[in-house]
Amino acid sequence: MxxxxxxxxxxxxxxxxxRRTLMILFGMPVVLIVLFGFxxxxxxxxxxxxxxxxxxxVLSHGLVRKITASTYFDLAENLRSxxxxxxxxxxxxxxxxxxxxxxxxxxxxxERKAAVQLLTDAxxxxxxxxxxxxxxxxxMQYQQEETGMKHLPLTIQPEVRxxxxxxxxSVFLFVPGVMTLIxxxxxxxxxxxxxxxxxxxxxMEILLVSPLRPLMIIxxxxxxxxLLSFVIAIIILALGAGIFGMxxxxxxxxxxxxxxxxxxxxxxxxxxxxxxxxxxxxAMMMSMMGLLLPTxxxxxxxxxxxxxxxxxxxxxxxxxAKWFIIILKDIMLKGSGLRQIALPxxxxxxxxxxxxxxxxxxxNIRLS
Amino acid sequence: MTQPAITTHAxxxxxxxxxxxxxITFEVAQGEIFGFLGANGAGKTTAMRMLCGxxxxxxxxxxxxxxxxxxxxxxxxxxxGYMSQKFSLxxxxxxxxxxxxxxxxxxxxxxxxxxxTGALLGKLDxxxxxxxxxxxxxxxxxxxxxxxxxxxxxxxxxxxxxPTGGVDPITRRQFxxxxxxxxxxxxxxxxxxxxxxxxxxxxxxxxxVDGKIRALDxxxxxxxxxxxxxxxxxxxxxxxxxx
Amino acid sequence: xxxxxxxxxxxxxxxxxxxRDVSFTVGPxxxxxxxxxxxxxxxxxxxxxxxxxxxxxxxxxxxxxxxVKDYRAIRREVGYMPGRFSLYQDLTVEENLxxxxxxxxxxxxxxxxxxxxxxxxxxxxxxRPAGKLSGGMKQKLxxxxxxxxxxxxxxxxxPTTGVDPVSRKEFWEMLQRLRQRGxxxxxxxxxxxxxxxxDRVALIQNGALMRxxxxxxxxxxxxxxVWAFRASDTWRLIRDLRxxxxxxxxxxFGEFLHVVMNADPEKVKQDLITEGHTGVAYQPAxxxxxxVFMALMRxxxxxx
Numbered sequence: 001m002x003x004x005x006x007x008x009x010x011x012x013x014x015x016x017x018x019r020r021t022l023m024i025l026f027g028m029p030v031v032l033i034v035l036f037g038f039x040x041x042x043x044x045x046x047x048x049x050x051x052x053x054x055x056x057x058v059l060s061h062g063l064v065r066k067i068t069a070s071t072y073f074d075l076a077e078n079l080r081s082x083x084x085x086x087x088x089x090x091x092x093x094x095x096x097x098x099x100x101x102x103x104x105x106x107x108x109x110x111e112r113k114a115a116v117q118l119l120t121d122a123x124x125x126x127x128x129x130x131x132x133x134x135x136x137x138x139x140m141q142y143q144q145e146e147t148g149m150k151h152l153p154l155t156i157q158p159e160v161r162x163x164x165x166x167x168x169x170s171v172f173l174f175v176p177g178v179m180t181l182i183x184x185x186x187x188x189x190x191x192x193x194x195x196x197x198x199x200x201x202x203x204m205e206i207l208l209v210s211p212l213r214p215l216m217i218i219x220x221x222x223x224x225x226x227l228l229s230f231v232i233a234i235i236i237l238a239l240g241a242g243i244f245g246m247x248x249x250x251x252x253x254x255x256x257x258x259x260x261x262x263x264x265x266x267x268x269x270x271x272x273x274x275x276x277x278x279x280x281x282x283a284m285m286m287s288m289m290g291l292l293l294p295t296x297x298x299x300x301x302x303x304x305x306x307x308x309x310x311x312x313x314x315x316x317x318x319x320x321a322k323w324f325i326i327i328l329k330d331i332m333l334k335g336s337g338l339r340q341i342a343l344p345x346x347x348x349x350x351x352x353x354x355x356x357x358x359x360x361x362x363x364n365i366r367l368s
Numbered sequence: 369m370t371q372p373a374i375t376t377h378a379x380x381x382x383x384x385x386x387x388x389x390x391x392i393t394f395e396v397a398q399g400e401i402f403g404f405l406g407a408n409g410a411g412k413t414t415a416m417r418m419l420c421g422x423x424x425x426x427x428x429x430x431x432x433x434x435x436x437x438x439x440x441x442x443x444x445x446x447x448x449g450y451m452s453q454k455f456s457l458x459x460x461x462x463x464x465x466x467x468x469x470x471x472x473x474x475x476x477x478x479x480x481x482x483x484x485t486g487a488l489l490g491k492l493d494x495x496x497x498x499x500x501x502x503x504x505x506x507x508x509x510x511x512x513x514x515x516x517x518x519x520x521x522x523x524x525x526x527x528x529x530x531p532t533g534g535v536d537p538i539t540r541r542q543f544x545x546x547x548x549x550x551x552x553x554x555x556x557x558x559x560x561x562x563x564x565x566x567x568x569x570x571x572x573x574x575x576x577v578d579g580k581i582r583a584l585d586x587x588x589x590x591x592x593x594x595x596x597x598x599x600x601x602x603x604x605x606x607x608x609x610x611x
Numbered sequence: 612x613x614x615x616x617x618x619x620x621x622x623x624x625x626x627x628x629x630x631r632d633v634s635f636t637v638g639p640x641x642x643x644x645x646x647x648x649x650x651x652x653x654x655x656x657x658x659x660x661x662x663x664x665x666x667x668x669x670x671x672x673x674x675x676x677x678x679v680k681d682y683r684a685i686r687r688e689v690g691y692m693p694g695r696f697s698l699y700q701d702l703t704v705e706e707n708l709x710x711x712x713x714x715x716x717x718x719x720x721x722x723x724x725x726x727x728x729x730x731x732x733x734x735x736x737x738x739r740p741a742g743k744l745s746g747g748m749k750q751k752l753x754x755x756x757x758x759x760x761x762x763x764x765x766x767x768x769x770p771t772t773g774v775d776p777v778s779r780k781e782f783w784e785m786l787q788r789l790r791q792r793g794x795x796x797x798x799x800x801x802x803x804x805x806x807x808x809x810d811r812v813a814l815i816q817n818g819a820l821m822r823x824x825x826x827x828x829x830x831x832x833x834x835x836x837v838w839a840f841r842a843s844d845t846w847r848l849i850r851d852l853r854x855x856x857x858x859x860x861x862x863x864f865g866e867f868l869h870v871v872m873n874a875d876p877e878k879v880k881q882d883l884i885t886e887g888h889t890g891v892a893y894q895p896a897x898x899x900x901x902x903v904f905m906a907l908m909r910x911x912x913x914x915x
Contacts, residue, residue, distance in 0.1 A: 006713035010702065017701045202697035206756075209661050209691045210714045211683070365682070367663045407775040408746035453773075507649045533773055534801045536648030536816065537901050538908055541862040548846035562775055563802070568865040569845070587866060598865065600776055600804075607777040 003212065007220030014194070015224055025190075029182050029232055033239045036174035047095045047131055048076040050088045055104035059146065063100065063116070066142045072134045089121055096120045096131050108146070175240035176328035177301035179233060180321045183259070184266050184295050186229045189287035191222055191270030196283040199274075205367065214363045222267050229266075233259040249335030258331065258345065262324045265348050266291075268355035269320070275362035295321040323347050370398045371434055373525050373556035374419060379428035381414050388414040390579035391428060396572075398524070401547065401557040403567045406576030407607045412560050413529070415576070419558070420527055421445055433524050446474070449518035452529035457514055459503035463494060466502060467517060474521035488516045508539030515546050519555060526550065528559040532566065544569055564600040573599075575606050582606050612675045613638055614764050614795040615660065620669035622655055629655040630818045632669070637797055637811075642790045644809030645799040646900065652818035653799040654694045657768040660797070661691045673764055687715070690762030692753050694769045700742030704733055704752055707741050708759060715760030726755045729785055747778025754785065765789065767798040771805065783808045803901040814904055821907040826900060833903045838876050839867035839896035842888040851886060855879060862905065869896050871906075 016022065049067070053060050068075040076094050079085060088094045099117035108114035118135055120128040195218075198204040207217055237255070240246035248255065269291060277283045296302055298312065299321035305313055316322050323344040330336035330344075338345070374396040381389040389411040396402045406412045417423040419432050421441030430437045433447040457466045464485060471481035489495045492512055502510060511531055518526055528547075532540045544566065551557050559570065567573050567587060574584040583590055583606055587599055596602045615637035622630040629652045637643040645653050658664040660671055662682035671678045673685045698707045708730070712719045723730075733751050736744065741752060750770050757765065767786075771779040783805065786796060790810075798809070806812045806826050813823045822829055842848040848868060852861040857874035872879070876893045883891045896902075 003714050003716060006710060010699070010706070010710050013702055013706065014699070201699075202693050202695045203699060205658075205661075205663060205693045206691065206697055206711070207714070208663055209686050209689065210711075211687045211716065212714050366665060367658060407777050408773075410775075530773070534649035534769075536651075536801075536908065537803060537905050538862070539648075544863055545849065548849065552846050562773070562779075564776055565804075565863075565865045569863055603776050604780060607775070 004216060004220055007212075007216070008223050011194070011221055011224045015228065025186060025228065025232065026235070028185070029178065029236045030239065032178045032182065033175065033236060033243070036178055045071055046074050047072060047127075048093050049073050049096045049098060050077045050079050050085075050094045051075060052079040052082065052085065052097060052099045054102040055100050057105040059105035059108055060100045062146075063104075063139075063142055064098070067098065067135065067138050070134070070138060072131075072138075085119060089119075094121070095127065096135065098135070172244075172246060172329075172333060173301070175236065175244065175246050176325050176332070177299070179236045179240075179259075179328065180262070180299060180301065180324050181292070181295055182232055182236060183229050183262055183324075184291055184321060185287075186232055187225060187263050187266030188270035188273065188291050189284065190228075191225050191267050192273035192277070192283040192287055193280050194225070195221055195271070195274035196277055196280045199278050200280055208365065208367070214365060215360065218271055218360075218363065222271065225270075226260075226263055226267065229263045230256075230260065233263070246332065248332050250331035250337065254338060254341075255328070255331050258324070258327045258341070261345065261348050261352070262320065262327075265320045265324075265352040265355070268352050268359065272355050272359040272362070275359045275364075294319050298322065299325055301325060318351075320348060320351055372396060373398045373400070374402075374430070374432050374558065376419075376430040377428055379415065379418060379430050380426050381411075381418060381423065382426045387579050389418070389425075392576070392579075392581050394574055394581060394584055396525075396556055396558060398556055399551055399554045400572065401551050401559065401570045403570030403573035404558060404560045404576070405567055405573055405603065406560075410576040410607075411579040412576055416527055416529060416558070416560070420448060420450055446521075447524050449521070449523040449526040450529075451514050451518040451526070451531055453511075453531060453533045457502045457510060457517065460501060462499050462501055463489070463505070463513060464498045466513070467520065470517045471520050476521060484520055488520070492516060506539075508535045508543070511535055512539070512543055512546060515543065519550055523555065525556040525558060528557065530560055530562060532561065532563060540566075564598065564603060567599040567603075575603060577606055613672075614641075614674055615643070615797055616670075616672040617656070617660070618670045620656070620659060620666045620671055622652075622659065622664070622666050622668075628818050630659075630666070633815075633818075633820055634669075635813050635820065635823050637795050640790060640793040640795055642786060642796045642798065642808075642810045644806055644812040645797065645815055646801075646803060646806045646812050646904070647799070647815035648801050651815045653815060654768055655818075656815075657691070657694075657766050657797075657799065661689060661766055662686060688762060689764045689766060690757035690760065691766045692757040692768060692770055694772070696749050696753060698741045698749070698753055698756060701740055703738050703740055704744070705737040707752060708755055711756040712759045717760050719759060722759055722761045725761050726758050728788060729758070730755045732781075745778075746774045747781070750774055750778065750782055751785075754782070758789075763794065765794055765796040765798075767796065769799050769801065771800055771802065779805070803899070803904055806900040812900070814900075814907060816904075816908055816911060819911070821911060822903070829900060829903055830898060833898050833906070835871055835898070835902075835906060837896040837898045837902055838870045838872065838893055839864070840870055840876075840879075840893045841867050841890070842883065842892075843890040844888065848883070848888060848891075851883060851888070852879075855882070860905070860909070864896070864901070867896065869898075869902060 051064050053064060067073050077088065079088060079097070085097050088097060097119040099119065101115055104114050116139060118132055120131050122128040198207065241248065273283055273286050277286060298316045298319045300316070301321065305316050305322065308316065326344045327341050330341050372395045377393050378391040379389060380387065380391050392415060404412055404416070414423065418425050418437060419430060421437055421444045425437065432444045435443045437444065458469070461469065467485045467488060468481055471484060476484065489498055494509070494513065497505065515531060532543055535543065547557055561567065570587065572584065572586050573590065574581045576582065583602070585593065590602050591597070591599065594602045594605050596605060613636045618634050620630055620633045621628065633656060645656065647653055655664065659666050660673060660678060662678050662685050665679060674688055676684050678685060702710065708719055729751050733748050736748065741749065744752065754770065771782055774782070786798065790796060809826060811823065811825050812829070814821045840848065840852065845863065849861060849863065852858055852868060852870055855874065858870060858872040861868055861870045880891050880893055
């Protein structure tokens with residue numbers, strides 16, 4: 001046991017004497033959270049729009065007021081004819097044009113059917129879709145208000161409520177995403193690098209010739225990183241809650257347990273990488289390409305899994321990050337208990353066990 | 369008499385409180401083989417870096433190939449060749465590719481490179497290995513190739529930092545044949561080594577102890593001065609006397 | 612029981628054969644030197660003995676234990692210093708030493724007598740990171756770390772490479788003192804002059820042992836007559852002698868050239884003077900290990 005503690009102590013010396021890496025490790029979560037939280041948001045506010053109101057009646061004026069009253073849209077200009085539409089887009093600052101054809105109010109009341117045309121600049125498709133969605137939501141709401149007032153029969157009143165994230169804050173998606181990313185980076189990449197560093201230095205030769213068992217060598221190297229990544233996880237959670245008001249509906253203990261489990265999964269991946277590589281550079285490339293990119297692309301963090309083609313949806317199942325993000329969202333936003341997240345927890349545990357067994361078998365008692 | 373290849377006067381380099389090279393003064397003549405000896409950490413590498421224009425001195429003066437080491441480092445770099453035990457060739461390039469690369473960075477024309485490549489491979493008896501990766505060559509061959517490439521642009525001075533460490537005894541001597549041959553053509557050789565028998569092959573040697581030059585003369589004069597039978601004994605006397 | 616027994620060991624990496632049918636024995640308390648240049652196969656042999664690499668053919672025993680089957684027991688008993696500097700550069704001298712003591716389940720204090728001689732020389736720098744030590748001090752620290760668990764056999768792979776003559780001499784003096792304590796030591800070096808400091812040596816080149824004996828016996832058995840020549844212009848002398856009829860080999864050795872030839876040296880001297888050489892002198896050379904090594908190397912190349 002003394003051997004083990006001495007090993008952990010040595011590893012801590014390495015970590016704390018490498019000031020630059022340490023700064024990156026602790027600075028990165030903060031920078032990423034702030035970046036994702038404030039800058040790279042897919043919420044759109046104050047998009048400039050133009051209106052071509054060919055009806056010019058009470059109802060159409062009401063609609064325009066309703067739309068521009070939201071924080072999403074700002075009225076840039078009122079157009080006079082259809083010929084003005086294209087030039088308005090070409091000037092570049094107008095993102096959407098709302099066209100209200102003539103006789104809007106009459107059609108709405110008499111025929112219970114009135115058309116509104118929404119034109120968007122689809123050169124940026126994501127923004128265009130989001131704008132359409134916002135506008136649609138406002139239109140629906142306006143329709144309900146107006147029809148409700150007139151007590152018209154036979155209208156279906158869909159009532160939309162965004163549950164769990166009523167204000168549609170994207171931060172709630174990014175905090176779990178960034179946390180997953182950072183834990184993957186710290187645990188998997190740092191472990192694989194620290195183990196291959198010993199191989200490069202030649203110290204692995206001495207460690208192997210010592211009576212230390214391979215399990216002890218690996219555990220000794222990994223334990224400090226578990227602690228480190230746990231601290232980082234807590235920092236991210238605190239940032240999420242403190243700055244962005246990320247809720248925690250479920251139990252904190254369960255959340256921490258899930259974090260610990262994911263750290264283990266990432267570590268076992270790191271060990272696996274180090275057991276098949278001999279240089280720090282290769283280990284780093286493998287962690288980047290093999291772990292970070294899939295974590296970003298296939299975990300549902302940036303791109304929704306539901307909208308992926310089937311092969312990618314299947315592939316996303318073997319990405320540990322996907323399951324961890326599910327767990328995080330369930331616990332924090334839905335307040336799920338252990339029973340509801342049993343499946344993803346089980347998947348992560350299974351993966352961890354698998355990686356550990358494979359890497360322990362791969363870890364050589366000899367050099368070649 | 370031509371001007372000396374290297375002159376230094378009270379050349380000094382400090383790192384914080386530590387004086388790595390302490391006011392060294394010497395001259396190396398054109399075409400001379402000058403052995404630059406000293407214990408690990410005596411300041412050899414620092415001095416060599418300053419002379420190659422890689423490190424600014426703290427004080428003192430020095431001229432290499434007639435150029436000032438403070439202001440004319442670019443000119444110096446064109447006139448010198450450098451080879452060390454650690455810095456070798458690109459292991460993942462072939463012999464020919466290495467030659468072409470180094471010829472290229474010193475601005476040789478395609479024709480010059482082609483001619484030099486042929487002559488160099490012929491001299492080293494390496495025609496068959498021309499398209500082999502450098503990593504597949506034995507250490508001694510690499511070092512001989514490395515030296516030949518260090519002089520490919522006909523520099524007037526070559527700096528060699530422990531060029532023969534770990535090389536087998538025959539190849540080590542073949543390496544020195546190359547050095548002699550270059551010196552014979554008028555190239556100045558500035559060499560460090562831990563093999564004391566190699567110190568004897570130099571025209572003159574200096575021995576550095578703790579940043580200062582403690583001895584500077586021909587090998588036979590030094591042996592006489594210290595009443596020693598071999599250069600190894602001279603070295604031990606000097607380096608041990610410090611503590 | 613012989614502490615180190617190597618029997619017909621061969622090892623190849625792909626097409627390159629690193630070791631070819633190597634056999635030798637190191638006796639109790641013996642300082643055994645493996646002398647040869649880089650790439651001769653020394654490190655591979657050390658790794659096989661340290662149970663880190665498996666041989667393709669042959670057997671090896673350390674303290675009577677098989678390096679393949681009993682690797683775990685051997686790992687507890689040997690002290691191993693790999694070829695390159697393998698300590699933690701960012702840990703201090705003291706931290707390195709304590710770490711290596713602990714992983715062998717012992718303490719520095721328990722075995723301090725083992726390392727006192729060596730460690731006292733670097734103790735003034737015990738708070739300095741190992742990466743900032745000079746070459747000679749790094750070697751002393753590495754040796755202390757290899758000794759701190761009181762090994763019964765010591766494997767030192769090129770401990771003096773790249774180290775200046777003074778530190779090398781001190782290092783060998785330490786090895787002599789360790790030998791007096793009865794610890795068998797297998798040490799490798801590319802410096803031929805260090806051969807004379809060993810009890811017995813094996814000359815290794817291209818993965819094969821060319822000769823195993825005491826340094827004196829190796830030199831005495833060398834029957835070839837070697838002449839030492841000198842003249843004022845060494846480079847011209849080398850070229851002229853190599854072109855001289857009957858000269859087999861001519862290499863620089865310190866201030867002289869060592870020449871193996873079928874010719875009368877006095878006649879050679881006269882011819883050289885006629886050709887314009889000045890300061891020509893000759894005498895019978897005291898052939899050393901290096902002469903033998905070079906002769907054996909040439910013989911090896913001729914066979915293959």
